[in-house]
Structures are given as C-alpha cells and as structure tokens.
Amino acid sequence: MSSSIRFLVRIQPSGLQFEQVPGRSVLLSALSASIRLPNSCRNGTCRTCMCKLSTGRIDYQIEWPGLTREEKAEGWILPCVAEAASDLELLVPDAVDPKR
Template sequence: MSETETKHQIHLLPHDLVFIASEQETILEAALNAGVAFPNRCQVGACAMCMCQKVSGEISYQLEPMLTEKEQAQGWVFTCQAVAQSDVVLQLD
C-alpha cells in the first residue's frame, strides 16, 4: 500500500457499521476485508446481491454496472463494482 493511497470511511446503515475503503479496492472488497458480513455471490455485478442504496458520498466504477436510469437516480449501487471517491454512507436492507 502506497503512502499516498487515499482512504475513505464507509458507513453502512441500518447496521451502523463503519469500515475503511481505499481507492484501490471495491467497497465490497473493503467490507469483506474488514470482516463485514456483506451479502454477495458473484462479485462481478451480475447477481445483484450486493446492491444497496447510496445515501451520500461519491463513487466511481471501472466498468459501468447494468443499472437502469431509474435505479441510478434512486441511488442504487453495485458495491462489487463501486470504488469510493469520498466518505460514503450506504443503506443495506
């Protein structure tokens, strides 16, 4: 890990869990690395198990996930593909 690597705090609601994600890993990878029991199966954006809603913060994708415009407008995020660009708050139901 480089000393210039940027890290962001990820706050997971309603469980009130907090973990740190670098810009070198997906939010799902960061959660699993932190021991968070985050639902997932395929880890490539196909199964939608890791989908949750972004409450606040900025994310980016290396490959845009298969989300409709309506889902994107509602804040849905594929955490297996999303990389935090700021501190992020997510709602996982």
C-alpha cells in the same frame, strides 16, 4: 485523484464502518474488515449486492454495471464493482458483523 486517501464507508442501520481500500471494491473492502455484505457474482451482474447510497460518491470499476438509469438516479449502487470517491453512507439492512 490520489489513491492514498482512504474514505470511510458507514453502513446503516447497523452503524458498522470500514475503510475503502484503494483499488478494491467497496464490497471487498468490507470483507477485508470482516463485515459481510450480501454478494454473489462480484462482477456487477447478479445484483445481489445492490444497495442504496444515501450519501457520498462512487466510481465504477466497470463500464456497464447492471443497473438501469432510473435505479442509478434513485441512488442504487452495486458495491461489488464500485469504489468510494468520498466518504459514503450505505443502506444495507442485511450487513453482518461476525464479531456480534
């Protein structure tokens, strides 16, 4: 898969959006765009960043992200260890745009 394609990530309900930076997690891509998403460990264990993927596909950067099979099936993801594999829409009510 080409790593030069930049996927767009939209956060709801705020409507904030940013580009997935190739090789970075969704979380770090958001932070690069000055959009703050809840986070703590940034390595897929604490679940602070856990949010719902409403559309799109992700790939994980680690083999065992801290989610149950049921949570994955329900669409929960850990953006600190995930990369967009398509354009995404995420539900993150606590996302903060520091420009506002």
